[in-house]
Each structure stands twice: as structure tokens, then as C-alpha cells.
Amino acid sequence: MAVVVIGLYSVRDRLFRMPADVATTTLGLHLARQVTTLAFQVGMWAVALPSAGWSAWLVLLAARTALSRVPLLPNKELMFAGLGVALSGVIAAPPERIAAMFVASGALVVGCHLLVFVLGLRGASRAVSPTA
Numbered sequence: 172m173a174v175v176v177i178g179l180y181s182v183r184d185r186l187f188r189m190p191a192d193v194a195t196t197t198l199g200l201h202l203a204r205q206v207t208t209l210a211f212q213v214g215m216w217a218v219a220l221p222s223a224g225w226s227a228w229l230v231l232l233a234a235r236t237a238l239s240r241v242p243l244l245p246n247k248e249l250m251f252a253g254l255g256v257a258l259s260g261v262i263a264a265p266p267e268r269i270a271a272m273f274v275a276s277g278a279l280v281v282g283c284h285l286l287v288f289v290l291g292l293r294g295a296s297r298a299v300s301p302t303a
Contacts, residue, residue, distance in 0.1 A: 212276070219272040220264045227262040231255060248277040 179186070189197075212235075213228045220227075238244070238251050252273035259266040 215276065215279075216272060219275070220262070220268060223262050223264055227264075230258065230261055234258065248273070248280060252277065 209232060213232065216223070216228055216231065234254055235251055238254060239247055241247070244250060252270060255262075255269050255273050256266045259269050262269060
């Protein structure tokens with residue numbers, strides 16, 4: 172691992188060259204996307220379980236962030252739903268409501284992916300002009 176890190180560090184200028192303004196813009200866009208996504212996630216949870224406090228949502232966000240960084244985990248949404256149900260004592264809510272909340276969240280994620288896929292196919296078919 173150390174050899175790989177040292178090797179990548181030694182050639183970083185050739186591999187990862189990006190002007191400072193582009194890097195700053197890219198960082199800003201990704202940061203805004205992440206913050207917006209997390210805010211919507213907490214908002215959805217707060218609507219589903221209004222009795223839970225901010226500390227419960229922060230615990231779930233920390234768990235979600237940690238779980239999303241685990242490599243080679245095929246279904247992170249399902250694992251997060253199980254983790255949320257296991258943390259139902261911390262959230263002070265019935266496990267059934269927490270499970271329903273995470274199932275709805277997972278369905279929304281899959282639905283959004285499907286929508287983007289269909290829109291992408293539609294855009295790709297428009298980009299290819301038919302031959303006459």
C-alpha cells in the first residue's frame with residue numbers, strides 16, 4: 172500500500188493536473204450536491220418521524236456516510252435500512268416505521284436512477300440522427 176501511495180504521489184502532477192479555478196469549481200459543485208442531498212435526506216426523515224430529534228438524524232447521517240464508504244458492498248440501501256432498524260432505540264421510534272421510511276427512501280433512489288436512465292436513453296436517441 173505504501174509503495175502505491177508513494178508511486179502515485181511521485182507522478183501526481185502528470186496524473187491529476189487541473190487548473191486551480193476548475194478544481195475550485197468542481198469542489199464547490201460536489202460540496203453543494205452533497206450538502207443538498209443530505210439536507211433533503213434529513214428533511215424526508217423529519218417528515219416521516221417528526222418526534223425524533225436532530226441528534227438521531229445526525230447519528231443516521233454518520234452511519235449512512237460510514238456505510239457508503241465500504242467497498243464491494245452490493246446493496247448499501249438494504250444494509251442501511253437494517254442498520255437503521257437496529258438503531259431504532261437510539262432514534263426512539265418504532266422499528267416498523269423506521270423500516271418503512273428506509274424502504275420508501277430506497278424506492279425513491281431506485282426511481283430516480285430509473286428516471287435518469289430513461290431520460291439519458293431519450294437524449295441519446297435524439298443525438299443520433301436517422302439516416303434517410
